[in-house]
Structures are given as structure tokens and as C-alpha cells.
Amino acid sequence: MDDLYDPNRNDPTRNAPSGNGLNGNGLNGHDPNRNEPDRAAADGADNRGNTPTGDGPGTVPTPPVPDSVPNSTPERIPSGGPDADRIRIGLWGAPRSGKTTYLTALPLAAMQHQRYHDGGWNISGMTAEAGAFLSRGMDLLTRQRAFPEATMGVREMAWSIQGPKRKGRLGISGRRPSFVLDIQDAAGEVFGDGHPQQAQLVGQLARSHGLIYLFDPLGDAETATESFNFLQSTLTQLTAQVRNRQGLVDGRLPHYVSVCVAKFDHPDIFRPAVEAGWVTQDTVGAQLPRVPAEQGEKFFQWMCDDFRGANARLVRDALHAYFDPRRISYYATSAVGFRLTPQHVFDYRDYVQPIEVDGTSRLRTSPEPINVLEPLIDLEERIYRDRGRERGLGGRLGGKRR
Template sequence: MTFPGPEPRAPFQGRIGLWGAPQSGKTTFLAALRVAVDQGESDWWLHGSNDASTDFLTDMTHQLITLRQFPAATLNLPPNLQWVFRGEREVRRRTRFGLTRTEREVTAIMLDLLDAPGGMYRGDSRRSNAAPSGRVQFHDDDGADAGDGRKDLSEEERLIDHLVSCDGLIYLFDPTRERSRRDSYDYFQRTVMQLAQRAAGRSRDRFLPHHLAVCITKFDHPYVYEPAHRLGYADNTTKDEGFPTVPDALAAELFSVLCASDVQNSAVLLDKGIRTSFSPDRTRYFMTSAVGFYLDPKVRRFQPAQPWNVVEETGPEGDTTRILGGVHPINVIEPLVWLATATLPRS
């Protein structure tokens, strides 16, 4: 991929936060990013801004593609992962004659992602001793301290600091986990209250100021795919392999349908809480799968009878899951593209 024209200006310091309950797929979502970029048709591409971020992408991609394993759940709050998200976008500029024209501009955006353990979104954290000085620092491209200077942050405080400073948030909702745990709202509402306490004042309306991408994960799981197919939300005609898709205009409606099936009302409250806390103009929904649907190797087509790209196995060390076929991420890069373009200055 080539980008004609002059070198772009310094990267826009955009921050994207990743948010979700335990085992909602945050680490796997991050691991699928590079695969999604290489397989997709987007005008954006991704690379690490430091060795740790590059190593993360390399190692996690190896686990998904070669070993067909899911990354282990995050247990402790790691250093921030930083990537440069680079591509083209349209901008409107005023000419010297007072007219406006649309141009395509190469843009580089710094993605500052914090892969936090899901339990921290409910306050299940302790004091962190990761930094010898007790201080958490966020750095811009020049190496200057971009943090707020507060010392001795707990892991939860560091996480909330990060989310407050973000321009956009990716919220992962796993319908299969909610069927058994029914606690997504518990993790959601605590974080929202902390965000509102510290960030609501900078919003231009009654909502939180963030853009929010709601990702309904594990689209390939029968619990998610079957109701989407049965109720007419899934379309099998837009991809060459017959992979199902849900039009963006219907994803929010399908999310509400999936939440409404919760007899204990937790997911219903989650649905209403999102709509109460975040502006509909700054919220978009995506049906997502980090590994994608299973592709029948004999006919090279998606088979509705076998949508799930995961196999569960029982061994001497307990139950395990592994990826059944090739990895074909669904709507992993698209939320980032939307958040990047939505939060960038328009001109």
C-alpha cells in the first residue's frame, strides 16, 4: 500500500480505551488487530511504536495463526501498548478565495491502549508496585510527561485515569459470557460512574464526552449467530466466502434484541445504561469476532450448520478451547477506523 504526497504532520495524539468485563475477549481483540489489517480492505495500517507493542502483536498473532490458541487472560495491569494507526482520510479545507474543497490527507494517529484485567472495572484491584517510583507516566512523541503527575496511583486509579483521557472507547460485550454470569452491567455501571465523576464536565451535552464503539463479540458462536440468522439480521451475500455480516444500521437493534433475552435484566440495564450515558451521535455498534466464522476447507465456503470457529476439548488438565480453522477477524479494525476518523480534527 502506498500513500502519495508529502509526509504527514506529527501524529495526532488520540487515545482509544479498551473496556469490558473479565473474559470478554479484550486481549484476543488486540491480538487480532494485525491480522485484521492485513486481511482487510481498509486504507489504514498498523505498527508498534515501541518494542513491547511490536512484540505483543508478533507474539499474539503467532498464537492465533500458527498455534491456533487464544491468548491467556490478562491478570495484571501491563504498561500501555502504543501503536501508530496510519492511513488516508478526507479533510475539508478553505481556499484563499473563501471556498472549501475536499482533499485526501495521510494521517498518523497514536493509539494508546491499556489491556486491563476485566475485574478492575468492578474495583477488584490492589495497589500496584510495578513502577518503583509509584508514579504512572504517559509520554508523547517527544518523551515529555503527559500524565497528570499524581503519585502512588492504584491500578484502578491508573485505569480510570487512562479511560478519562481517551477520545474514544471500545466496549466489548460477550453475549455468551452474559448467559452464564449475568454481571456485565455490574462492571459497566461502576466505570461509567467514575467516568462521569471526572469527565462529564468537559462534555458539550448531557452525555459523557467520549465516542463509544460497542462491539458484540463472538459473532461466530451459535448463541450469537443463530438468533441473528433466525431473525433476519445476518446477511450471507456480501462476502465471497459467504461469511455472515450484519449491516451497521442493524447492529444496534440486534444488540438490544440479544440483551432483551436476559431474564434477570442485567443485559437490559446494560443496553439502557449505554444509551443513557453516551450520545447516540457518538455511539456505533459492531458485530465482532476476533477469529471469525469457520471456513469449510473442502468447499472454501461458510456452512451455517458449523458457524463456530472454536472447538472445546477436555484433557487431563481440564477443559480447553482452541481455534478450529483459519482466522478471519470480523469488525476488529472497523471500530478503530471509525473512532480514529470520528475523533480527529476535521480540518
Template structure:
């Protein structure tokens, strides 16, 4: 018995086998839709989320895993990751002063105030020559540091004096010292302090000058004063020391009195009186002839006025050498300040001319000459009593502070 079967190639019977009757009617096939003859239509765009959900990647066809892109770096570092810079302060050693020292610089026009400040870094570098310790001076601001470098270059390299001050310049310098010990224990000392000072034109110490009020205010706030006394100043009428001295001194006393700052009825300041231009032949020769000068026996064999004779030397200059105006300056200092708070120094910002062996020669010691109409320094400066009035002033101020703290206890 033959079985019924479906032959899809039998068109005549609609798919039924030939020669046999089917046991049940064949189910007709659904009509085939006509196929388009043109190009295939473009696929309908799908949302990205749908395409992602419908995309299945077979394990064998999976794309290799790509490494994660590196994290973006931050902005470039400009300071090489240095620690933040703090406000500059002077080192505070065990024996160092706890705060800054404000020193006022005072003197008539052409007394040498700017030259004195310019000679300070040279005097600090040369201090160790004398075996009394060492001092390092540095600027607290870029402007103060530039003043030091320009000063050394002018005095030591160009051999010219700095230009006279025309503006009001307030600057700060840090001093770090190393002083040999004294007494039985011979304990060394490492003082450190900050010097705040104002370099002002000499004319500003006269009433009516635009800077006068600020200058007097700075002197009133200072703990110490450096007064530059010019032995030759009265040679010119507009440089008389008394004209720029008494008016400032009187106004200074009034301000301090009104603020309640007088000390036993006088100004509280410690004062260093620097008798300037010790190297000038017009000052030096009479001082030698009057037997005020001694000479070192070692090193450059420099002339000096002994420290214990400095006050008497100043008295002699006022009584015998300068005249009545200088005596009034001397009397004004003793009247407004406590005499035990005043010290005196024979000072020279540039020192004496030395011979090729760097030795003082009394036959040729003037260190200033005129070349082509310009005043020039003959040999490299060796300042005399430029740093000492300042460091001694700081020591006296600190000792006075310590005494007051002890009395309050």
C-alpha cells in the same frame, strides 16, 4: 751557511742540531702526563639536552627520514555511523491527525478484550481484501511490537487464544492508512494516528480492585472508548456485565464532571460498542433465525449484520435475548453518552470456520473446538468488525476536533 733547525729526534741536545749553536735557546716542551695502564674509565653521563646539543650528524651520515606514525583512531563506532534515532512518531500526512488518539478498552471479565487486541494485526493485514484501502499497524515500543508478533503467532499458527490479562499493560501502536476517495473529486486519504490503550483485567473495572483507580483514570483521559459487550457473560454470576459496568460508568462521570470536561451535560467520549462473539453458535443461530444476518456474495461469503442494522441488532439482544441486566447496560450507555456519538458493531475476533475452499458453510461454521481438554481455533482467523470500530472511532474524533477548531475561528 747552514740554517738552524729543530730536530725532534735529537735527544742529546734537547732537540738542537748537532755541530751548531742555536741562535736562541730552545723552549722546553711541557711534560707529558703519565698514561694509565688500566681500563679506560667510563664516560661521565651527560644530560640528554647536552648530548643532543653536542651531537652533530654529518650530511652524508644523516639517518633517513622516517614517516610520521599514524594518528591513533578513536573508540570503535558501534552504530555504523548511523544518524541519531529520534523518538518514534506516526507519519503526519496531509490528512493525518495531528496527535495521538487515546482509546480506552472496556469490558467485563472474559468479554474478549485481550483477544480483540490480538486480532487487530490480523484484521489490519486482511483489510485490503475488501478493496476499501489498506492499514499498516506497528508497535511504538519493543514491547508493543512483541505483542503483535506473539498475537499473530498464537492465533494464526498455534490456533490458541491468548492468556487472560492478569497485569496492567499500557501499549501504543502506530497506524498508517490508505483509504480510497469519495465524492466528486475522489481524493484518496492517508490517515495516520497513534493508538494508546490499556489492557487490564476485567475484574479491575469493579471498585476495590488494586487497578481500579488507574483504569478509571485512563478512561477519563481517553477521547474514545471501545466497549466490548458480551452477549453470553451473564451465564456466570461473576461475569455479569452490569456489575462491572455501572460502577465504572458512575465514577467516570464524576471524574470528568469535577474536571469540567462534560459535554452538554454528558460524557464527551465517542464510543464504539462491539457486540462480541458473533461467531458463537449460541449467538449466531438466534440472530440468523431472527433475520438480522446477511451474507456476502463474493470472497469467503462471510455472514454480517449490516451497518445500518447494528444498533437495532444490539437493541434486540438486550430486549429479547439477554434480559434485564443487558437492558440496563443499553440504557446506561444512552444515558451517560450522547447517542449520536455511539456506533454499534457485530464483532468476532476469530471469525467463522471456513471449508477447504475458504468459503463459509452454514453446516459447519463454529470455529472453536476442544482438543485434549484445550480450546483451539479450527481455521485461520478472519476477524469481523475488529479494525473498523477503531478506525471509525479515530475518524469521528478527528472530525470533532476539526469542527471545534472551525468554531473557534
């Protein structure tokens, strides 16, 4: 193969420096196992201290140093503090549960958060690719009013998320929340048993402190996307990895989990929830409907017991078996929200957001994400609070034994 080094080949380009000053051996242009002049010789002196002149046999040509990435904007190193101090949050769910749409809606939700709360949240990509994903997603939802394409394979990205300073005691400004959303935007099929990329995905989840789990009641009704099949397979491998590094807490996974009941805006989910009395409506602003935060867990229980049935109950049982129930919170989530009137108010007579245009699903109005950012904020708060408590006791996150 052309890219392998042949010691019998006299290839002068083998000693050419790369863009970072290192050759393929990780050395500064010189391989001690090869009978060739070193860097000093390339600068005009041979191994005997003599300086060759002219174009004779003693002359060592100096190849030009190419630009590694020509005409590109220099990329800064990722920020966010030491890796051990970062709060890392992962994302997972069954096929077509809305993971990519959730990620696409996240920066929009962060911008809109200040409408209803004090201060705003900022999201920035920790790599050029992650930053481009944010920009493309914002354009897709707000200008094109279209949904992102389904993810194929695994794409690793990391975003830095920072919030406003919290008020401490006596109203004094306190800490500024900050964490890393370290995700692999993976096709739901990757979470299935036997997929070649599943180990890579599970490894990322194992390194996370918190998890966003998207539960899709609509997809759960279909055999090919049943939530429990993909959940159980992932949990089995995740537990094995964490157990092998002695990270289990009382036999359970140490993660904090936000369970998001996805597609809350869909009529097949929203209408039954309204009729069952789970939904309240704001009286100000856009007058958006929502499931009250204190009812989140009971809403999920109803979803499993009365709305979906046996398979969903297995999802609930698995979550309680593998995670500490005290570390799980629940949300009714919609990445795109409801259609609003021209006066920017919810109307129960006409609230469906997506419509079909030339065979493509489009959004009728600009999205108003519901409980997209909030599960992340809650995870960061709980992890930070308990991490500080455990450090004060001489423990560490994920290592405390109760």
C-alpha cells in the same frame, strides 16, 4: 535500606554517572550539598584548579561508565505527532469479554482489510513491548491456532495505526487516517468497584477520545461477569474524573463509543441472530455472514430486550445516560470469525471455529476477524470530522457545549 542515600556514608560510587549522564539527583554527576569533588575534578582537576598526579590522596578515581542496556537494539522514540493532536482510543469490558483476543486479532484484521476494501492499514507498536505483543499474537492465531491467555493485572501499551489516503473531492487524494490505540490490557476484574488498579485504568479511559466497549452476551448471563456491574462502576469514576476537569458535554461524557457485541461466531449467539433475521451473507469471496452496519443499533436493542433481558437492558440504559447516543455506534464482532471450508467459503452446516484439543481450545482454520478493525476506523473518522468542525467554530474536542 540499601537503596537510600546516607549522607554520613563515604560511598564513592554515589558520584558515578549513569547511562544517561545523570546521577540519582538528576545532576550531571555532582551534588552541591555534598562535600565532594565535582565533574571537573573527576576529569583531572580539583576545586582549586590544580591537577592531581599519581595515586596520592588528591587523586579522584574515575569509575567506568557501564552500558545501561548491553547488547540491545536501540529503541526509537514514539511517533505520532504532538500528544494534544493524537486521537487516542481506549478499550474496556467485563471479565472474559474477549479484550485480549480482540487486541491479538487486530493486526490480522488490518492485513485482511485490503481483501474487501481499497488500501491497507498498518499497525506498529510504539514501544518494543507493544511490537512484541503484535508479533506474538500473530504467531499465536495463525501458526499455533490458539487463543491468548487471560490477562492478569494491567499492561499499558500503545500502537500507531495508519490507513490509506482517503479520496477527497473530485477524486483527489486526501488525508491519511492516523491514530493511537492507547490501551491498558487489563483483566476485566480491574473494572470492578474497589479494585486497587481501577483508578489507573479509569484515568487512561478519561484521557481517550474514543472507546471500544466489548459487550459479551454469554458472560453477561453469569453473575460473576455481569456486564452492568463492571460498566456502572467504571462509568461512575470516569464521570467524576472528567467532571472535575470540566470536560462533560451537556452533563454527559464527551467520548465517542463503538459498542461491539462480542463472540458473534458462537452458536449460542449466531444461531438465534440468524433465526431472528438479523444476519445477511455476502455473495462473493468467503461469503461471510454479518449483521448489516445500518442494523447494528437495532441488533443491540434486540440483544438487550429479547435475547438477554433485564441486566443487558441496564447496560443499554447506562450507555445512553452517560454518553451522547449520537456518539455511539454498534457492531456484531468476532475476533476469530467462522470456520471456513478448504475452498475458503462459509458453510452453515459446519461453521464453529474453536474445538477442544487435549483440554485446550484451538482454532480449526486461520482466523477471519469480523468487525475488529471497522469500529476503530469508524471512531477515528467521527472524531476527526467533529474535531475539525469544532475547531472551525473555535471550540475543542470534548469542550463544545450544545
